Amino acid sequence: MAARLSPLAIMTKLVSFPTVSRDTNLPLVDWLEDYLTGHGIETHRWIDPEQPHKAALMAHAGPRVEGAVVLSGHSDVVPVDGQDWDGDPFTVVERDGKYFGRGTCDMKGFDALAIWALVEGHHRGLQRPLQLALSFDEELGCTGAPPMIAEMQKLLPKGSAVIVGEPSMMQAVTGHKGGQTFRIEVWGHEVHSSIMHTGVSAVMEAARVIQWANEVNAAEASRAPSDVAAMFDPPFTTLHTGLIEGGTAQNITARQCRFDLGFRAVPDQPHEDWRSRILGRISEVEQAMQAIHPETRIDVETRFGVPGLVPEQEGEAEGLARALTGDNAGHVVSYGTEAGQFQEAGYSAVVCGPGDIAQAHQANEFISVAQFEAGHAFMRRLIDRLAA
Numbered sequence: 001m002a003a004r005l006s007p008l009a010i011m012t013k014l015v016s017f018p019t020v021s022r023d024t025n026l027p028l029v030d031w032l033e034d035y036l037t038g039h040g041i042e043t044h045r046w047i048d049p050e051q052p053h054k055a056a057l058m059a060h061a062g063p064r065v066e067g068a069v070v071l072s073g074h075s076d077v078v079p080v081d082g083q084d085w086d087g088d089p090f091t092v093v094e095r096d097g098k099y100f101g102r103g104t105c106d107m108k109g110f111d112a113l114a115i116w117a118l119v120e121g122h123h124r125g126l127q128r129p130l131q132l133a134l135s136f137d138e139e140l141g142c143t144g145a146p147p148m149i150a151e152m153q154k155l156l157p158k159g160s161a162v163i164v165g166e167p168s169m170m171q172a173v174t175g176h177k178g179g180q181t182f183r184i185e186v187w188g189h190e191v192h193s194s195i196m197h198t199g200v201s202a203v204m205e206a207a208r209v210i211q212w213a214n215e216v217n218a219a220e221a222s223r224a225p226s227d228v229a230a231m232f233d234p235p236f237t238t239l240h241t242g243l244i245e246g247g248t249a250q251n252i253t254a255r256q257c258r259f260d261l262g263f264r265a266v267p268d269q270p271h272e273d274w275r276s277r278i279l280g281r282i283s284e285v286e287q288a289m290q291a292i293h294p295e296t297r298i299d300v301e302t303r304f305g306v307p308g309l310v311p312e313q314e315g316e317a318e319g320l321a322r323a324l325t326g327d328n329a330g331h332v333v334s335y336g337t338e339a340g341q342f343q344e345a346g347y348s349a350v351v352c353g354p355g356d357i358a359q360a361h362q363a364n365e366f367i368s369v370a371q372f373e374a375g376h377a378f379m380r381r382l383i384d385r386l387a388a
């Protein structure tokens, strides 16, 4: 029989693998798979064919029936490059009531608690199954979860309630905005700026799209928010350009201009609507450009997007998190998570995990011992519930 590790021992082990998103996470997955299968727990890994040095791990404990509670975490962490750490970021150190280490907060602390719960539940005997979904590339825009979720639905009995353990101070978070970013490249026609009416300036045309975004923001801000939108700050969808470059000289109409345009949408507004509004406006600008010079164009590349998490009516995951935490307030957060992706795939989903998002991604990242213990208590109550 394999050893049964404490949550702290598991977290210490997980943190020791430097699973920065750009690098492999296979040593962590190998260790975890050995640990879980050593206890007789069913596991499956999904390897990304386009980057075979990364894998997601799924596990199932309890009866092989539908309706599992799914504990969802990610194995990757953000880099430590250029950060001033007091010690080795990949060694957990306890000091002043805090566990320091890269990922302790975001989110190997929760991962460790979930792994502990799976083993505990397996040995105790569960009436209702418990599943683990451990993704990768979350920190690159939640790109690892959708294929993992699809695979999970093929390999395991479908779960019903998903708890995504991103740091929320153990509060039940039922909503977050979603969003999408586009990389837009405008191709104009160069002439001397003294005869600019015969050319097409990629910079000036890009400005039309960006100015439209400003107008949309103003219009959205002045609308009465829906009940869902009113939970957010700001209570409306925003469009933003954070990067632009283009042109060669002040006296030449620019041949090229590239910029990013993204939206963060309140979760009751479909992404498709925003996407088609943005693409529609770009297409109008492009048509006007082509009326002057047919060879001009605007290329649009869709970059990553994350669906919003829509607060559910009487949601099962929310009800479960509330029952286990005693937290009955309504919470939304401003960051995206994999919860929206699980919800999109048909699960009830909530975000609830130990630690404070303010400590995520920082030098000397930590999770407080008190939060880690609160997470442990949460898992003990969850097991009590599923075993009953």
Ligand SMILES: [Zn+2]
Residues within 6 Å of the ligand: 074, 106, 107, 138, 166
């Ligand atoms: Zn995270």
